[in-house]
Amino acid sequence: MKIVPFPLKKSSNKGWKDVFSNPRPVTVESFKTGTVTLNMRGTLNPKHPNAGHIEDEDLEVPIMAHLVHHDDFGDYLLDTGLDASYCNDPRGNVRGIFSWIFTDEFQQEKDENIAYHLNKRGIKLEGVFLSHLHSDHMAGIRELPHDIQYVIGKGEKCLESKPFHYGGYFKGLEAIHEIDFSTVETMPPLGPSADLLGDGSLWAIHTPGHTKGHMSFLVNGLGGPLLLTIDACFIRENLERSVAPSSYTWNVERAQKSLDNILEFLREYPQVRVICGHEKP
Numbered sequence: 053m054k055i056v057p058f059p060l061k062k063s064s065n066k067g068w069k070d071v072f073s074n075p076r077p078v079t080v081e082s083f084k085t086g087t088v089t090l091n092m093r094g095t096l097n098p099k100h101p102n103a104g105h106i107e108d109e110d111l112e113v114p115i116m117a118h119l120v121h122h123d124d125f126g127d128y129l130l131d132t133g134l135d136a137s138y139c140n141d142p143r144g145n146v147r148g149i150f151s152w153i154f155t156d157e158f159q160q161e162k163d164e165n166i167a168y169h170l171n172k173r174g175i176k177l178e179g180v181f182l183s184h185l186h187s188d189h190m191a192g193i194r195e196l197p198h199d200i201q202y203v204i205g206k207g208e209k210c211l212e213s214k215p216f217h218y219g220g221y222f223k224g225l226e227a228i229h230e231i232d233f234s235t236v237e238t239m240p241p242l243g244p245s246a247d248l249l250g251d252g253s254l255w256a257i258h259t260p261g262h263t264k265g266h267m268s269f270l271v272n273g274l275g276g277p278l279l280l281t282i283d284a285c286f287i288r289e290n291l292e293r294s295v296a297p298s299s300y301t302w303n304v305e306r307a308q309k310s311l312d313n314i315l316e317f318l319r320e321y322p323q324v325r326v327i328c329g330h331e332k333p
């Protein structure tokens with residue numbers, strides 16, 4: 053599979069205030085594609101000075117995917133969530149000699165998988181933007197069309213390796229497109245932000261920490277701006293306590309910095325609504 057640069061149009065925006073003064077005909081619908089069990093210790097970094105005492109308790113949270121509909125440009129997915137293979141197998145058909153050690157386990161009810169949600173609505177996708185390459189955010193690729201654009205942030209690595217541990221997520225894809233955030237505008241206080249469709253409607257924001265190439269998204273719709281933090285912020289408590297996650301995290305310090313930027317952004321633009329990575333809106 054080839055990795056090719058994602059073609060970005062030159063954006064004419066002069067910061068978020070300018071972006072929000074020109075909302076676009078774009079809406080979001082969120083789907084639950086399964087459930088994952090997290091622990092509170094790690095969902096909130098227990099070593100953060102603000103953390104206080106964090107209970108060692110399990111937390112059942114949804115695995116989400118978000119459909120963005122643009123009146124002029126069509127339908128795009130932000131993450132895929134899970135395909136139907138998790139309905140009968142919590143490991144979702146992951147194979148390999150070490151799969152029994154490393155594979156995450158998820159739960160899924162019948163008719164929660166991403167293709168079910170899309171088919172039910174008769175959606176024909178134009179493309180998929182993947183916040184990062186963890187299986188709960190990308191496994192759904194396996195049941196989506198292959199002849200559309202799949203886009204990741206540069207630096208994002210897929211941990212698949214045959215014959216040790218592999219889910220075949222990219223099987224059949226010819227290329228994957230990569231956003232190079234060093235070439236896009238820095239939009240304070242969030243940082244490098246890419247105007248994905250070129251009209252200010254949908255933005256990818258570089259929020260490294262959870263993974264190296266992690267992206268959050270901003271949808272600038274007529275109903276007001278909506279920030280999808282994805283895994284820069286797993287649940288509401290990360291925002292409320294200003295404490296980033298530490299589990300499943302590539303770089304805890306960078307993750308905290310990305311969350312701090314988001315918190316500053318939300319203070320500056322209180323009209324922005326937020327959906328965290330593993331909460332049901």
Ligand SMILES: [Zn+2]
Binds near residue numbers: 184186189262283
């Ligand atoms: Zn993740």
